[in-house]
Amino acid sequence: MAITNKTLAIASASLLVGLVVLGLKLVAWWMTGSVALYSDALESTVNVVTAIVALIAVRLAQRPADAALPYGYHKAEYFSAVMVGVMIIVAAMLILREAVYGFLEPELPEAPLQGLAISAFATIINVVWAQVLIRHGRKARSPAMEADGKHLMTDVISTVGVLAGLVLVYLTGIAQLDAVLAGLVALNILWSGWGVIRESVGGLMDVAVPQDIQKVIREVIAINAEGAIEAHDIRTRQAGRLTFIDFHLVVPGAMSVDNAHEICDRIEAKLREAVKDVQITIHVEPEQKAKHSGIVVL
Known part of the structure; x- marks a missing residue:
């Protein structure tokens, strides 16, 4: 404010x-x-x-x-x-x-x-x-x-x-x-x-955030995604003072919704500490949706 x-x-x-x-x-x-x-x-x-x-x-x-x-x-x-x-x-x-x-x-x-x-x-x-x-x-x-x-x-x-x-x-x-x-x-x-x-x-045209900020985002996700399998299709865009981040988070198929949500909350909290004025969208997927690319957690 x-x-x-x-x-x-x-x-x-x-x-x-x-x-x-x-x-x-x-x-x-x-x-x-x-x-x-x-x-x-x-x-x-x-x-x-x-x-x-x-x-x-x-x-x-x-x-x-x-x-x-x-x-x-x-x-x-x-x-x-x-x-x-x-x-x-x-x-x-x-x-x-x-x-x-x-x-x-x-x-x-x-x-x-x-x-x-x-x-x-x-x-x-x-x-x-x-x-x-x-x-x-x-x-x-x-x-x-x-x-x-x-x-x-x-x-x-x-x-x-x-x-x-x-x-x-x-x-x-x-x-x-x-x-x-x-x-x-x-x-x-x-x-x-x-x-x-x-x-x-x-x-x-929804240009991506600078490379140095993208690197920080990927590092934060990798460090705080313990319990997940991978994070892929990471996208960013800048709109004035706001930074938008969205990605897919792959978790084990047997994992409960509560546990998956806990991982998402942990990642979001750390991203908000690292990037100011950020809006985050995480799409949770089961392990069969893994692409074995992006950020491999396990």
């Missing part, structure tokens, strides 16, 4: 941080008229929208399972992350359009030093907040929050490139460089959007 409340609090604060950063970047663009800084501000507009989407998804994902969705609402965060990726790509296309216009009708930025200082301050805020989102997103296993943090880091990289490039524009007087920088920002954002979508689709 503590992590859940903290996740909601961070998701809410992310919206406020996004609005502050957007305001600062709009001021920097207004002062300079730079196409590159405009593209940077446009990406921050997407940050605000993604913060709203992430907040909605986090709240929805924490709803308890019901008759309509008996396995819970955890995948809502993956849908959110896909939407974030799509919006990132849309922003990149808009920035590319502005870059083309800026290249065809180049203008040197005005008041570049003041604009650079304001944009740099906004970037420092983004760096700090992105780390908060990514770290907590991984800890709470929140795909929406982690995607939001990764996008912020993309924004940071873009802004650093823009700032360095505008210094070059100021020193050389080549106005077209401003538009070229905006185009490079757009390409970086496109790559970021594709990465967010790719990872999120994996979650929607």
Whole structure:
């Protein structure tokens, strides 16, 4: 519950941080008229929208399972992350359009030093907040929050490139460089959007948990399945913060239901200690169903 409340609090604060950063970047663009800084501000507009989407998804994902969705609402965060990726790509296309216009009708930025200082301050805020989102997103296993943090880091990289490039524009007087920088920002954002979508689709497709966690699961089953014959067809999947595990447990045909149930309870208890937020399904089978594969206990 503590992590859940903290996740909601961070998701809410992310919206406020996004609005502050957007305001600062709009001021920097207004002062300079730079196409590159405009593209940077446009990406921050997407940050605000993604913060709203992430907040909605986090709240929805924490709803308890019901008759309509008996396995819970955890995948809502993956849908959110896909939407974030799509919006990132849309922003990149808009920035590319502005870059083309800026290249065809180049203008040197005005008041570049003041604009650079304001944009740099906004970037420092983004760096700090992105780390908060990514770290907590991984800890709470929140795909929406982690995607939001990764996008912020993309924004940071873009802004650093823009700032360095505008210094070059100021020193050389080549106005077209401003538009070229905006185009490079757009390409970086496109790559970021594709990465967010790719990872999120994996979650929607019931991707298995990482290999190191699979190894832990198999070891826990092997150590605590004493009295059974084997465990096979072990499957895992990740849905937001929840890990789902199911497998078949083969026991001697003469074993009582009580004894078989006791083995299942022992395995489940140890799995819950080893893997956080886990849902376990064990199908008990008689010995003639043994496949002599998977985890052989006896």
